[in-house]
Amino acid sequence: MAEEVMLIGAKGSPFTRRVETALKMKGVQYEFMEEDVSNKSPLLLKYNPVHKKIPVLLHNGKPICESLVIIEYIDETWKGTPILPEDPYERAKARFWAKFMDDKCLQPLWKSCSSQGEEQEKAKEEACELLKILDNELKDKKFFGGDTIGLADIAANFISHWFLIIQEVTGVEVSTKDKYPKLYEWIDEFVNCSIIKENLHPKEELVAVFRGRLQAATATK
Amino acid sequence: MAEEVMLIGAKGSPFTRRVETALKMKGVQYEFMEEDVSNKSPLLLKYNPVHKKIPVLLHNGKPICESLVIIEYIDETWKGTPILPEDPYERAKARFWAKFMDDKCLQPLWKSCSSQGEEQEKAKEEACELLKILDNELKDKKFFGGDTIGLADIAANFISHWFLIIQEVTGVEVSTKDKYPKLYEWIDEFVNCSIIKENLHPKEELVAVFRGRLQAATATK
Known part of the structure; x- marks a missing residue:
């Protein structure tokens, strides 16, 4: 079949x-x-x-x-390039960081750009702490997965592409190369992996999507 | 070593x-x-x-x-009783339901008993919907893992023990045997597995813990 x-x-x-x-x-x-x-x-x-x-x-x-x-x-x-490593401890670390992206980073990163006033200040502070943690995790590594991309890198994709565009659209500056040098090195390595590069979503389309979402968020306030 | x-x-x-x-x-x-x-x-x-x-x-x-x-x-x-099944599709289902317990159920179930007024009514409604989903998932099964307990059963432990005690302490009735018959059959099977039964936390200690947490929650309002 x-x-x-x-x-x-x-x-x-x-x-x-x-x-x-x-x-x-x-x-x-x-x-x-x-x-x-x-x-x-x-x-x-x-x-x-x-x-x-x-x-x-x-x-x-x-x-x-x-x-x-x-x-x-x-x-x-499916066989082919492994996404999780073989060693159970390394697998646990990959799962830990992938979960961290979803449970901890997503909301504050989005809010740091999309909210207003005090709520935004709080979200920006939280986002900065989270990005610092990620920057630190990458200090001796090329990828979250080590030498090659793995589960945690794939889970962090919204940081390497979407989050940079949201900041550009909103004009809010949360992450910069100076503050998070290792994270920016990772972004550069990650988006230049052929499999990621060939499938990046066109920036102009995402800009349009975020403009719509931000307008909707403002309209419901 | x-x-x-x-x-x-x-x-x-x-x-x-x-x-x-x-x-x-x-x-x-x-x-x-x-x-x-x-x-x-x-x-x-x-x-x-x-x-x-x-x-x-x-x-x-x-x-x-x-x-x-x-x-x-x-x-x-470690070898010994497997916790996740071997088949990738069954493993995915176990992970899906385990994640569902944490991401979706924990907060509404706790809030359905610990909050007040409109917030509580909303949480109770949400909790009932979630319990219905779980009851339905168990319709043809003894455990979330099938014939034996697995990852999702272990993840659901707060429903079989803690949640029942919270309801007793607060006097709030969210789950009943009539409304969720399959879920209550599961609770009965689960807490009577020797490994669970021998390690259930003493009820009176949990009652004391919850009383303390509920008082603290009220004091900060």
């Missing part, structure tokens, strides 16, 4: 891009279904009834949800 | 108990270091400088943090 791999996602979403990166690292061919997140499709609701969120990977009709869970599934299912 | 396994935790914490359950499933001997979470030890701050939280597993001096990450490490490091 021919293998069927389908990805329900949105090209502008860092979570979708994480999964695409993992599929491309494994050389897996897949069909991409662009989801309109403002008008969710019956397909998405059927395959991710719990969260109703992208991305969803369908492998021979079986759905897998949550980007980090999907990446581990891909790593365990 | 003799193996050194040390767990920094608090006996009353469901997260610590998760790790203890995993260690016991593998038959790993370990030293337990009770942490005073209101006055964190230099040891905790040294080994979990990022989150400064329990539990931390020290294996031959190397720290592993975050309970779900620790459980996967334990599963990959």
Whole structure:
């Protein structure tokens, strides 16, 4: 039976891009279904009834949800470039940092640019502390995964691309090369990996997406 | 070299108990270091400088943090009863539900009992929806892991023990056997597994802990 791999996602979403990166690292061919997140499709609701969120990977009709869970599934299912290392302690570290990106960094980084007044000041302070932690983690390494990109690098993709663009769109300066030199070295290495570089989302499209989101956030205040 | 396994935790914490359950499933001997979470030890701050939280597993001096990450490490490091299944799709499902417990259930379940007024009503409503999802997931299964307990069951330990006690202490009724029959069957099966039963935290101690936390929450309002 021919293998069927389908990805329900949105090209502008860092979570979708994480999964695409993992599929491309494994050389897996897949069909991409662009989801309109403002008008969710019956397909998405059927395959991710719990969260109703992208991305969803369908492998021979079986759905897998949550980007980090999907990446581990891909790593365990297909040969090719490994995404997690073999050693259990190194695997634990990769999972720890990937979880850190989602649980700790995402919200404060977004808020540091999108909120206002006191809330923004607090988010900026928090974001700076988090970026310092990441900068420090990278002090002796090229990637979070060591010499090659791994789970934590893929999970940090929103820092290397999306977060820089949000800062540009909003004019808010949170991260700079001077403050986080190792993190900026990592950004440079990461976005220049061929697999990442060839699949970066066009900046002008993301600029449009963020302008829309920021306007929506302001309108609901 | 003799193996050194040390767990920094608090006996009353469901997260610590998760790790203890995993260690016991593998038959790993370990030293337990009770942490005073209101006055964190230099040891905790040294080994979990990022989150400064329990539990931390020290294996031959190397720290592993975050309970779900620790459980996967334990599963990959020691033989004995498997915690995650072998099949990648089943592993993905276990990880999905374990993550669901932490990301979605913990806060609303706690708030449904500990908050007041409108906030409480909203949390209760949300908690009921989440419990319904869990009840439905268990419809054809004995455990979240299938026939035997696995990662998601261990992650759901706060529902089987802590959440029932919180409801008793506060007098708030969120979950009942009538509303969630499959979930209550699961609770019964889970707490009666020998490894869980022999290590349940004494109810009277948890009652005292929750009374303290609820008073503290009220005092800061």
